[in-house]
Amino acid sequence: MTTTILEPAPGLRGVTGEPWAGVQYFSTWRVGGVSTAPRDSLNLGAHVGDDPAAVRENRQRLRRALPGAPFWLEQVHGTDVCDADAPPDGSGRPGGLPRADAAVTVRRDRPLVIMTADCLPVVLADEAGSVLGVAHAGWRGLAAGVLESTLDAMRRRAPQARHWRAWIGPGIGPQAFQVGPEVRAAFLDRDPGFDRFFAAEVKRADGARWLADLAGLAHARLQQAGVARVEDSGECTWARADRYFSHRRDLGSGRQATLAWLT
Template sequence: MEVVRSAGLAGVAHGFLGRRGGVSQGAVAGLNVGLGSADDPAAVAENRARAAAAVLPGARLVGLYQVHSPTCVVAGDWAEADRPHADALVTDRPGLLLGILTADCAPVLFADVAAGVVGAAHAGWKGAFTGVCEATVAAMEKLGARAERITAAIGPCIAQSSYEVDETFRQRFVQAGEWQETHFLLGREGHWQFDLSAYVAHRIRAAGVVRIDPLNIDTYLNEDRFFSFRRSTHQACADYGRQISLIGLD
């Protein structure tokens, strides 16, 4: 099993996991943790248990029903069937392991070590655009964190060179005043290459966080290491896997 860690979150139980080390077969072979995939539920449950044990043994894994929203909630003891519709969660409780699923979107893990508060966000373009990162920082602050003390690590996600978008996509950002030249590079005619990681970092900085660690690992190109929704779509696969990013307090 491969667990990618951020130097900025050293001392905090966390990890960005990929597809290596799991029991799933077929199109989602490896460590598929997607409850919404067509995978065998028993395989998904085993993969989730392995992932949690690799990061914080004995902790309770808490996840969400992700909907590409800006909504952040305080982690609770809900059953998997009762997961709230949200895309970020925070906690100050030891023994809870926050889990975010991705398959090209950016997973972001947050920690204020001094306050004992952590958070995790699923930041696709839509969630980042509507404020999921800012909502996560605000929720952490309500638990006693301070933005200037928070470290945020941006995990493996689709890279700019792999993320082609059209002019209509870019215009959303331009019209909202969120356009920056570094976020969009001109590609083939009528298309642009979008830098999701850089845009997410921009939104995190807007929330007052100054310590940001982008890992700059491309999920699309690294087929043996990570699942990718866009790659699976381009390959006309019937299903796609999801990887998990985790953070918790001892």
């Protein structure tokens, strides 16, 4: 596990992982923007009640760190994958954003983006850097197969691609992610061995809870799908209020972004 702190643009900070031939990628921190509390300061989410002018300015600051315009999605906790290279098909909501929780591309310098505030952002590519995918993996999408759907779409776009690799970006850590029995069942129904990612039961007045290792579940699902090399950032959004927005920690939280592009 390697986490590198970087400054993708003046005033902005973020994290990335190990060097990756043909791929650039990073997750933003919450600092370096103009939004005010409780979304201070680099909130990139336009759907969380922030001042639209502040979000526009924050996105413009992010844009200066990128080789092209970011490809935004309307994320809905599903498994649909958008081909970022295809002409728009009109399936997005007003505003033109595709409704999907993953995107793929084979074009160079086309930044794909996933927004999160506890869910996992996952970057996927082959070792040769010929095809790229990003996915939004909260527990619902992860259990339903968003990572497998992303890989399927990547294999269709680049049938020659081999030797898959993934980076799991900042998300809520296993010490903070309490889940109910329906979440545990959603994963154990697929593989009873996934019980190892759920810590001892937490007793609460409103029912039983388990501490879930979301990144561990994502890692296991990726390996089952044929991804040999998986790196985890190890960054917990809930624990690091100085770096990340967290929906579970802060009501009305902003959103950070994970960006990736082929070079």
